[in-house]
Amino acid sequence: MGPHIVLNDAGISLGGRSILRGLNIEVAPGDVLGIAGPNGSGKTTLLRLLATLIAPDRGGGSVLGAKLGTPEVYAVRRLIGLISHTPAVIGELSIRENLEHAARLGGEDPVRVETALRVVGLTEAAPTRGEASSFGMLRRTEAARLLITRPRLLLLDEAFSGLDVDAQALIDALIARTTEHEGAVVMVSHDEAHLADRAGRVMTLSAGRLDTMA
Amino acid sequence: MNRIRILLATAAVAVVVGLWFAFTSPIDRLQGEFSRILNLHAPFMWVAFVAFAVTALASIMWLIRKTPRWDRLAEASVELGVVFTATGLFTGMVWGQAVWGRAWDWADPRMASTAVMFFVYIGYLALRRAVPDPEMKARRSALLGAIAVIQVPLVYFSVNLFRSLHQTQSIRPDGATMPREMLVALLVNFLAITYLYFALLLARLDLARIEETSAADSSLAGDAVKPPRLSEVNDV
Amino acid sequence: MSFWDQALEIARVDMRIERRLGDVSRIVLPFAVVALLVFPLALGVDLSAISLIGPAVFWAVGILFGMQVALRQAASDSPERRDLYSLLGVDPAARFVGRSLSGSVLMVGFLAVLLAAMIVLYSPRLPQGWPAPMILGSFLAAIGLTELGTLAGEVTAGLRNRTALASLIVVPLALPLVIGGSQTLESLARDTGILPWLLLLVATDLALAVAGVALARPLEEASR
Numbered sequence: 001m002g003p004h005i006v007l008n009d010a011g012i013s014l015g016g017r018s019i020l021r022g023l024n025i026e027v028a029p030g031d032v033l034g035i036a037g038p039n040g041s042g043k044t045t046l047l048r049l050l051a052t053l054i055a056p057d058r059g060g061g062s063v064l065g066a067k068l069g070t071p072e073v074y075a076v077r078r079l080i081g082l083i084s085h086t087p088a089v090i091g092e093l094s095i096r097e098n099l100e101h102a103a104r105l106g107g108e109d110p111v112r113v114e115t116a117l118r119v120v121g122l123t124e125a126a127p128t129r130g131e132a133s134s135f136g137m138l139r140r141t142e143a144a145r146l147l148i149t150r151p152r153l154l155l156l157d158e159a160f161s162g163l164d165v166d167a168q169a170l171i172d173a174l175i176a177r178t179t180e181h182e183g184a185v186v187m188v189s190h191d192e193a194h195l196a197d198r199a200g201r202v203m204t205l206s207a208g209r210l211d212t213m214a
Numbered sequence: 215m216n217r218i219r220i221l222l223a224t225a226a227v228a229v230v231v232g233l234w235f236a237f238t239s240p241i242d243r244l245q246g247e248f249s250r251i252l253n254l255h256a257p258f259m260w261v262a263f264v265a266f267a268v269t270a271l272a273s274i275m276w277l278i279r280k281t282p283r284w285d286r287l288a289e290a291s292v293e294l295g296v297v298f299t300a301t302g303l304f305t306g307m308v309w310g311q312a313v314w315g316r317a318w319d320w321a322d323p324r325m326a327s328t329a330v331m332f333f334v335y336i337g338y339l340a341l342r343r344a345v346p347d348p349e350m351k352a353r354r355s356a357l358l359g360a361i362a363v364i365q366v367p368l369v370y371f372s373v374n375l376f377r378s379l380h381q382t383q384s385i386r387p388d389g390a391t392m393p394r395e396m397l398v399a400l401l402v403n404f405l406a407i408t409y410l411y412f413a414l415l416l417a418r419l420d421l422a423r424i425e426e427t428s429a430a431d432s433s434l435a436g437d438a439v440k441p442p443r444l445s446e447v448n449d450v
Numbered sequence: 451m452s453f454w455d456q457a458l459e460i461a462r463v464d465m466r467i468e469r470r471l472g473d474v475s476r477i478v479l480p481f482a483v484v485a486l487l488v489f490p491l492a493l494g495v496d497l498s499a500i501s502l503i504g505p506a507v508f509w510a511v512g513i514l515f516g517m518q519v520a521l522r523q524a525a526s527d528s529p530e531r532r533d534l535y536s537l538l539g540v541d542p543a544a545r546f547v548g549r550s551l552s553g554s555v556l557m558v559g560f561l562a563v564l565l566a567a568m569i570v571l572y573s574p575r576l577p578q579g580w581p582a583p584m585i586l587g588s589f590l591a592a593i594g595l596t597e598l599g600t601l602a603g604e605v606t607a608g609l610r611n612r613t614a615l616a617s618l619i620v621v622p623l624a625l626p627l628v629i630g631g632s633q634t635l636e637s638l639a640r641d642t643g644i645l646p647w648l649l650l651l652v653a654t655d656l657a658l659a660v661a662g663v664a665l666a667r668p669l670e671e672a673s674r
Binding site for chain 3 (some may be wrong): 312317318339
């Protein structure tokens with residue numbers, strides 16, 4: 001199995017401004033890569049690039065074997081799991097309905113939703129609508145979704161921010177499960193110490209460039 | 215709850231009695247049997263006006279006191295007012311089609327102004343649904359409820375202000391313009407529909423109170439979140 | 451999940467959200483009926499003029515307010531939801547078809563109630579045999595309007611003042627639907643063929659469906 005992520009001198013500009021440049025990364029199966037950087041350094045843009053949601057306009061690369069910026073990425077998106085800043089939960093639906101919707105669209109058996117709810121501790125809270133749920137509950141919902149979809153590449157954008165100890169342990173368990181099954185994890189955070197505890201390798205993002213931490 | 219059931223049951227009896235009077239009273243020579251509809255149309259519209267006036271008073275009381283029960287009263291009264299206005303409009307259109315040959319007459323300012331009033335209160339209900347925070351919902355609704363009532367006298371007196379096909383008030387300070395038996399039937403229905411309104415209002419308030427109590431009694435959202443079962447992660 | 455399964459799942463959830471929000475039934479529809487009230491009040495009490503303009507006002511109000519049905523909140527996706535759908539492997543064309551399906555159901559109901567309200571309020575002089583052509587024309591226009599609105603929603607996704615902007619872009623493009631719908635009735639009154647106008651509606655609906663499916667992915671990628 002080849003590397004899950006390869007970036008060769010990749011760069012991206014948004015709105016006429018260069019956000020990321022000269023990115024060279026290789027992430028192998030089982031790796032946990034941490035990327036640290038201050039607010040506004042381009043961490044979220046980098047994660048969206050790795051999620052194949054945006055394409056590089058300089059250099060190139062591949063994610064899960066699909067060349068970035070080509071239609072090949074459509075076939076691998078289902079193997080990517082992303083936790084963004086803002087939870088991707090439909091407010092008007094309950095937690096359970098959100099998970100069943102995602103399970104059906106992702107081609108997964110909706111029966112697994114109940115097991116996932118039990119594991120993340122949301123069985124009783126499952127009828128609560130997204131708009132009435134706390135941030136911690138929404139993050140657990142996302143964790144449940146990722147347990148169901150079993151991504152091969154897990155991308156976490158400040159996923160631990162604002163979470164209690166239990167919820168943080170859940171994200172850690174997700175990371176462990178992904179790497180145990182030959183998946184890879186890339187997590188971004190402004191908290192270098194937090195990343196150092198969890199990642200096998202930490203890089204820093206500064207002025208749009210990635211450097212290995214000393 | 216028993217008290218409410220008794221109220222609703224007696225209100226139903228009152229409505230049936232009113233209908234009996236409506237079907238047994240003399241009919242208007244020109245309008246024929248369709249004149250009986252007026253025994254429902256006029257009381258429904260009258261009670262709608264009362265309902266919106268109650269809303270206005272409750273809204274003003276909420277603005278002064280800020281206690282939830284005034285907001286509950288305002289909302290319950292608007293809901294009923296909208297239903298009674300819709301029924302009044304519908305019975306009026308049926309009567310209009312039968313007697314004037316058209317269900318809707320633009321020459322009648324009362325019809326148009328009633329329809330406008332109806333939609334303003336539909337907007338009131340939509341406004342309430344759009345605001346999740348109870349305090350903000352109550353404040354915005356109270357402001358609208360207090361202002362919107364200005365339409366009620368405009369609708370009521372529109373038949374006096376403008377020449378229209380709608381008849382002017384049949385019951386006036388100087389006496390009534392209809393025969394005694396027809397007046398009795400009309401008054402019985404006024405009383406019955408008004409009693410129905412109050413019974414439904416109290417039932418609706420009771421329901422609102424139960425809903426609020428049950429929401430307050432239910433476990434806090436946080437209690438429903440349990441510790442994760444990390445050892446079962448691979449079972450999903 | 452197959453393309454059609456995805457489309458039906460999107461449609462099903464859309465309808466569920468709309469049932470909870472009630473934007474169409476509680477806000478757009480009452481507002482549209484109020485618009486029907488405004489025209490005659492502005493025209494003055496000229497009953498024969500009011501009867502004459504009834505069908506035209508129906509189409510005008512139907513198109514303008516129909517855009518709000520197509521652009522309802524239930525059918526708009528936050529950036530996070532769009533990303534989630536992409537990462538779940540949802541085909542953007544299936545999303546377009548699903549949105550159009552749910553929107554068409556709502557639009558048909560909306561135009562049906564509006565048509566009934568127009569008939570009651572305006573007492574229009576309708577030609578003999580008007581129900582079938584009028585209903586068919588409205589049905590076809592509802593589908594086209596929904597497709598147009600769904601496309602416009604994608605073009606303006608995430609933009610400030612999305613609803614007004616989408617309406618501005620799309621209402622002129624809805625003219626074939628207005629013309630096809632209104633001329634169906636006119637042709638019936640003049641006893642000339644209604645088929646060309648119905649075919650115009652069908653052709654417009656098909657063209658919009660093809661455009662929606664073909665442009666779905668480029669529009670999704672462009673919105674990021």
